[in-house]
Amino acid sequence: MSLLKEALQRLFRKPVTLKYPFEKRPVPEGFRGRPVWDMRKCIGCGLCSNVCPSGAIEMVGKGLQSEIKHYVDRCMFCSQCVESCPRNAIKMTQEYELAGFDRSKMLYEYKREI
Amino acid sequence: MTTETFLIILQILVFPGAFFLFALAFLYEWVDRKVLARIQSRYGPLYTGPSGILQPLADFLKLLSKEDIVPMAADKILFTLAPVFYAVLPLTSLFIVPVASQKSLVMFEGDLIFVMFTSALMILTVFIAGYSSTSRFSLIGGVRAALQMIGFEIPISLAMIGPAIAAGSLSISNIVQWQQTSLQWTVWLQPIGFAVFVVCSLAEMEFVPFDIPEAETEIVAGWRTEFSGRKLALLRLGRDLELVLASALLTSLYLAGPQQVWLIPPVVTFMIKTAFVVLMFSLLRAIFARFRIDQMVSGMWKYLVPLAILQVILIQLGIGR
Amino acid sequence: MRKVRYGSIIKVPFGPQHPALKEPENFMFEIDGDIVVGVHPRIGYNHRGIEKAFERRTYLQNIYLAERICGICSDAHTTCYTQAIENLLGVEAPPRARYIRVIIAELERIHSHGLWVGIAAHEIGFDTLFMYVWRDREVVMDLFETLSGNRVHYAMNTIGGVRRDIPADTVPKIKHGMDFLEKRLKYYLNVVQNEQTILKRTSGVGILKPKDAVELCAVGPTLRASGVKNDVRVDDPYAAYDEIPFNVVTHDGCDVLSRIIVRCEEMLESINIIRYALDHMPEGMIRVRVPMAVPPGETVSRVEAPRGELIHYAKSNGTTKPERYKVRSPTLGNIPALCKMLMGAHIADIPIVLAGIDPCFACMDRMTFIDDKTNKKWVWTMQQLRRKTRK
Structure with a gap:
């Protein structure tokens, strides 16, 4: 019976559950969401695709002509690519609702503007 | 067909008969789920109907449309019949309990004994359900249910007899009438009997701390492991009706049943009282851990049976009547 | 352990799918009446290489x-x-x-x-x-x-x-x-x-x-x-x-x-x-x-x-x-101790005793043996595991 008091108090208080898809909790500063590439800064060194533990980053082409393909379905948001990037071209955003039914839609391509 | 027979049929089928009782069963399942959720800092059912009030009905309908699987090794006839009995038995008992007025739909001298009998039959149905599905978990669940009955059947019967002795009648309607005419609720006269009844009702409905026959983490879903689709829907309905039955019995035997208070019709007082009882059940099931079967049975015999007997002795001595 | 026996021993499986186990793992219990008389864990369901x-x-x-x-x-x-x-x-x-x-x-x-x-x-x-x-x-x-x-x-x-x-x-x-x-x-x-x-x-x-x-x-x-x-x-x-x-x-x-x-x-x-x-x-x-x-x-x-x-x-x-x-x-280190704890327990106590070591089978399962000649796979039983840990 030692929980009775707390139980009675809780009965008349607002639940703590967040009605998730309708209300969202703001994510904190420094949250590791979907990484994005800034192709103006990218020098195409390929380090990000080399260090990626889950093979989520693919380099197409070489050097300054390269493109980056990011397969977000493989990404595990460790942010090692952000850390390894010598030009700080990669940033982790606060985007986290990335689930879906179609893998082909989970490919983010980063092309250079010529 | 005369109007009178028509009225009786209407009473049995719609109000205060089957339809009303089904509605009440779903309503109380919702109340129970909602209160339990609130205690646990959750919302409970939320989106089906206002505040999720239609969720139990939606669950029921969904289960009706699901695939109905009968295990190969199961005893087909018993396996099919058990859920039907499980839903019908509390419904039958509810016809005897006064709902809309002081008098119930069906009343005869000794109908209290009939209610006791059906509640024993319910557990027998549970046992048969567990036995017929031939699963190891179901079997253990069924045996546990039968064992549990050995624990709570005696005290609950004694607790039912208490008000009957006080009122001098074995009919539930008469007990309700006696309470209302003598202007006293049995709960004030026989508090021990009331407490015993509440605890035993928890066991009868398989609520925590007595949800031993269907202990989820131990034996999956206990005796109802193998049931699915329509049969599971019936089992859920039966369980909800059991909740209504237990609260209605408590209300009739100890809280003076449906009462006409000023302009409020008896059925409303009945619903307020039963809802209060359901709330109490939900609160109680939230604040305990589950007992083990041997602890439950020995606890029942060590504490509840002597208490129930003490209550009867006190009544015989003239205290509480 | 206990003297009275009810005769028949039934085997009750816990897992790989069971509400008491949040992760897939199999324990076969030999139950005599309500008492556990034998435990046979079979690990390896969560092996991910x-x-x-x-x-x-x-x-x-x-x-x-x-x-x-x-x-x-x-x-x-x-x-x-x-x-x-x-x-x-x-x-x-x-x-x-x-x-x-x-x-x-x-x-x-x-x-x-x-x-x-x-x-x-x-x-x-x-x-x-x-x-x-x-x-x-x-x-x-x-x-x-x-x-x-x-x-x-x-x-x-x-x-x-x-x-x-x-x-x-x-x-x-x-x-x-x-x-x-x-x-x-x-x-x-x-x-x-x-x-x-x-x-x-x-x-x-x-x-x-x-x-x-x-x-x-x-x-x-x-x-x-x-x-x-x-x-x-x-x-x-x-x-x-x-x-x-x-x-x-x-x-x-x-x-x-x-x-x-x-x-x-x-x-x-x-x-x-x-x-x-x-x-x-x-x-x-x-x-x-x-x-x-x-x-x-x-x-x-x-x-x-x-x-x-x-x-x-x-x-x-x-x-x-x-x-x-x-x-x-x-968790692997605790499994032999777990078997010891479970002997003589009631069925109802199995989940809490099992949970008592705070098992994490995802951590544990890295033990499968593959014979590359015959391509036969097997998992160590408890006895073999015990023998190995004693050495």
Whole structure:
């Protein structure tokens, strides 16, 4: 019976559950969401695709002509690519609702503007 | 067909008969789920109907449309019949309990004994359900249910007899009438009997701390492991009706049943009282851990049976009547 | 054990799919009446080939692989991994990094033990306590999100230090969270010790005598609940544990109740450690640069994970990838002791005793044997495992 008091108090208080898809909790500063590439800064060194533990980053082409393909379905948001990037071209955003039914839609391509 | 027979049929089928009782069963399942959720800092059912009030009905309908699987090794006839009995038995008992007025739909001298009998039959149905599905978990669940009955059947019967002795009648309607005419609720006269009844009702409905026959983490879903689709829907309905039955019995035997208070019709007082009882059940099931079967049975015999007997002795001595 | 027998023994399977086990693992129980007379665990359902995967990835990538051995003790695994590789490289993490490792490890201990207390309450049917504990555990999860950017896989450790600093403005936040948790934990400790139904279900259940605990190589809170003072943090200090004063919580009840109490008190102790570490954290850099390739050698690293002693073994060959990597998780160490506890238990006590060691099968399952000639696969039985552990 030692929980009775707390139980009675809780009965008349607002639940703590967040009605998730309708209300969202703001994510904190420094949250590791979907990484994005800034192709103006990218020098195409390929380090990000080399260090990626889950093979989520693919380099197409070489050097300054390269493109980056990011397969977000493989990404595990460790942010090692952000850390390894010598030009700080990669940033982790606060985007986290990335689930879906179609893998082909989970490919983010980063092309250079010529 | 005369109007009178028509009225009786209407009473049995719609109000205060089957339809009303089904509605009440779903309503109380919702109340129970909602209160339990609130205690646990959750919302409970939320989106089906206002505040999720239609969720139990939606669950029921969904289960009706699901695939109905009968295990190969199961005893087909018993396996099919058990859920039907499980839903019908509390419904039958509810016809005897006064709902809309002081008098119930069906009343005869000794109908209290009939209610006791059906509640024993319910557990027998549970046992048969567990036995017929031939699963190891179901079997253990069924045996546990039968064992549990050995624990709570005696005290609950004694607790039912208490008000009957006080009122001098074995009919539930008469007990309700006696309470209302003598202007006293049995709960004030026989508090021990009331407490015993509440605890035993928890066991009868398989609520925590007595949800031993269907202990989820131990034996999956206990005796109802193998049931699915329509049969599971019936089992859920039966369980909800059991909740209504237990609260209605408590209300009739100890809280003076449906009462006409000023302009409020008896059925409303009945619903307020039963809802209060359901709330109490939900609160109680939230604040305990589950007992083990041997602890439950020995606890029942060590504490509840002597208490129930003490209550009867006190009544015989003239205290509480 | 017991004299009366009911004749027939029925076999009741627990798992691989069972509500009491949150992860796939199979235990075949021989039940006589209501009493367990035989236990046959069959491990290996959760085998993911992680150790082989270690050999295919670079040391840097392996940090994240090590993290994913287990979701609950993800920091313990990375700490152990990075320590092993730091040993091989001959570098040491800077002092501030070592303090941050302690803070994260202790936060993880709180979150893991909190999770366990909730699970234990659920196993004995006390769902309200389960909801309350998990609700309050959210505080730690939110702190993790603020500190590391993720609720579960913190990815704080890297070879040669930690990846993120704890900025000065989050320190009061952590302290505030700790104050709240301390209050709540004391309340739950009180509930556990006074609620009659909990006492009925846990005291005297799943007895593991100190002698058996040592003989069967139990680890972590399971061992400490049998009154044996054993903690890697004290016996073989790593990170900054040698500079932080703290008590090793033991309890001599030897049953499930004392396992709950030990874990609750360990959480309180963790709160004190975090407070101390926050106050005494030295300034300075948080990581040192390390080369990609690791010189040849082999090493063993030990960490006190929330569930007990975690051992990582690494063998390097001078390249950027390890030659062999081996993980011995605490759950594996506790399985023989678990079988001992379960003998003679009631069916109803199986879930709580099973949960009592805080099993993490995702951590444990890395044991499948494949004969490459016949392509036959098999898993060790308990007897073989016991024989092996005795050797």
